[in-house]
Amino acid sequence: MRRLSRRELLAAATVVSAGAALGIRTAGAVPRESGLTSEGLLAGQAGFQPRTAMALPYAELPEFLSAGQLAAHHAEYVRLVAALKTAEDALAGLADDAEPARYASLRRAQVSAANAVLLHEFYFRNLAPRPVAPPRYIESHVREHMGSLVRWTADFTRCALAAERWAVLVYDPYDDRWNDAIMNTDDDGVWLGANPLVVCDVSEHAYARDYSRREEYVTKFVQHLDWEEVARRYKRVDRM
Numbered sequence: 001m002r003r004l005s006r007r008e009l010l011a012a013a014t015v016v017s018a019g020a021a022l023g024i025r026t027a028g029a030v031p032r033e034s035g036l037t038s039e040g041l042l043a044g045q046a047g048f049q050p051r052t053a054m055a056l057p058y059a060e061l062p063e064f065l066s067a068g069q070l071a072a073h074h075a076e077y078v079r080l081v082a083a084l085k086t087a088e089d090a091l092a093g094l095a096d097d098a099e100p101a102r103y104a105s106l107r108r109a110q111v112s113a114a115n116a117v118l119l120h121e122f123y124f125r126n127l128a129p130r131p132v133a134p135p136r137y138i139e140s141h142v143r144e145h146m147g148s149l150v151r152w153t154a155d156f157t158r159c160a161l162a163a164e165r166w167a168v169l170v171y172d173p174y175d176d177r178w179n180d181a182i183m184n185t186d187d188d189g190v191w192l193g194a195n196p197l198v199v200c201d202v203s204e205h206a207y208a209r210d211y212s213r214r215e216e217y218v219t220k221f222v223q224h225l226d227w228e229e230v231a232r233r234y235k236r237v238d239r240m
Ligand SMILES: [Fe+2]
Pocket: 073, 076, 120, 201, 203, 205, 206
């Protein structure tokens, strides 16, 4: 049976306590809104993506990813930023009576490149040069949503070995749940409106120079996950 989310527990408790005090049955309190969920991770930031490539946070991650592997992967990310700009320039210059198929293909290219850029930025930023223990804030939420860190690690690893492009831990504010998700392309597979907390790139270009087996790479990824960064992300979007 699915465990109750915090929102459901809060709503149930409100009904019980208000009903007991007043002798009547009342509706549960509406959760406090903290702005559009899609802007949560960007709250206080200038915009979605400045259309320029970010620098790598670390040129090398000793005992995880070599400088050569990271540089090659970063070059791929720079190419994606350029692809996003190219698609947007083409859309801006497209005639109103252009072929619908041409318009649709540019729109799809734009979304795919925008997602790939965002996911690469989340990926590079959630890698740490040495093991980072999950802060207490994250530990309690991992327990609530995933049972335990061990269970989450096992499930996330399963996703990372099955995915063709990305394994992602997302927070879905509609359901107030954390979910591990698999993306086979840059624009499918994840809940609409959900916020990425942990992002692992499982394309061969992310690891093949350093690892012959994806299993070894994913094991190291989990060991080099920057839980402090995950905590910062979750604090910005957690609605309860
Ligand atoms: Fe990549």
